[in-house]
Amino acid sequence: MNERDYTPVTPLPGEVRLLPGTSIEIISSGSSWKRTQHALFDFDGTLSLIREGWVDIMIPMLVDYLMPWAAGGETSESITVLVRDFVTELTGKQTIYQMMRLADEIRRRGGEPLDPLEYKADYHERLMKRITSRREALLAGSIPPDEMLVPGSFEILRELRDRGVTIYIASGTDENYVIEEARMLGLVEYANGGIYGAQVARGAFSKEMVIRRIIKDNDVDGTALAAFGDGYVEIADCKAVGGLAVAVASDEAGCSGICDSWKRERLIGAGADIVIPDFRESAALLDYIWDRA
Numbered sequence: 001m002n003e004r005d006y007t008p009v010t011p012l013p014g015e016v017r018l019l020p021g022t023s024i025e026i027i028s029s030g031s032s033w034k035r036t037q038h039a040l041f042d043f044d045g046t047l048s049l050i051r052e053g054w055v056d057i058m059i060p061m062l063v064d065y066l067m068p069w070a071a072g073g074e075t076s077e078s079i080t081v082l083v084r085d086f087v088t089e090l091t092g093k094q095t096i097y098q099m100m101r102l103a104d105e106i107r108r109r110g111g112e113p114l115d116p117l118e119y120k121a122d123y124h125e126r127l128m129k130r131i132t133s134r135r136e137a138l139l140a141g142s143i144p145p146d147e148m149l150v151p152g153s154f155e156i157l158r159e160l161r162d163r164g165v166t167i168y169i170a171s172g173t174d175e176n177y178v179i180e181e182a183r184m185l186g187l188v189e190y191a192n193g194g195i196y197g198a199q200v201a202r203g204a205f206s207k208e209m210v211i212r213r214i215i216k217d218n219d220v221d222g223t224a225l226a227a228f229g230d231g232y233v234e235i236a237d238c239k240a241v242g243g244l245a246v247a248v249a250s251d252e253a254g255c256s257g258i259c260d261s262w263k264r265e266r267l268i269g270a271g272a273d274i275v276i277p278d279f280r281e282s283a284a285l286l287d288y289i290w291d292r293a
Contacts, residue, residue: 003093003206006232008269022281028273034223035293038214039160042229043171043178047153050134050181052252057127059083062102069109092231094172094198138184145185150250152279157190159286168193170210208237232270239271247272
């Protein structure tokens with residue numbers, strides 16, 4: 001099953017409406033919300049910061065692959081702009097989609113691209129060189145998990161678990177790495193609904209498939225679901241079934257507690273009901289959601 005493309009469905013609000021005394025932005029008042037029974041979390045950028053900075057690896061790599069096929073006056077600068085545009089356009093989907101787009105761009109210029117899986121393998125090798133020290137420090141205990149998590153992650157997971165909510169993690173990163181890194185961060189015990197990630201066969205996984213499985217296996221409708229994420233896919237897929245979508249517009253590099261403006265705009269466009277910078281105000285957030293339900 002292909003993951004949906006980004007299609008804006010909600011305009012940016014004319015004014016910012018914050019829950020009093022918080023940085024929680026309310027986009028939709030949620031008159032039809034029901035009590036949340038199931039919560040789906042994206043992984044990278046929503047919970048985990050292990051892979052922060054991945055874009056600084058991917059864009060230069062794709063530029064290097066595409067430059068030999070530059071044509072019609074294209075320059076390194078124009079190719080970089082092109083690559084940055086399609087990488088950001090496809091952010092939120094499985095990594096393979098960005099590699100497929102690279103192959104398309106090479107083919108469009110008369111080149112013969114590699115299999116997109118080969119580009120993905122090269123990207124992952126380069127990314128692992130950047131993040132190996134983080135992973136090793138977590139395993140050795142020299143960095144506490146909190147330092148590699150979006151602030152407040154443990155708190156919201158505990159609070160949801162205490163409210164009887166079943167928690168799922170779904171990521172466009174390969175499933176074996178998601179499970180491995182979730183274990184390093186101490187998140188596995190909270191994901192009592194399971195951890196899901198990309199498969200070798202592209203059509204074998206999508207966040208929409210996970211959502212539909214949650215609904216079918218638990219005999220509930222979409223209004224029982226809440227999704228938390230910094231990618232448009234989980235927001236759009238959750239809204240498509242009538243769920244509550246919480247956009248996590250995280251500042252991954254700085255953990256400043258201020259929303260990343262690009263993420264905020266994109267996630268509101270995807271249909272988010274609520275926007276938060278992180279989970280530091282999770283108690284107020286969940287009280288609000290439960291009160292509205």
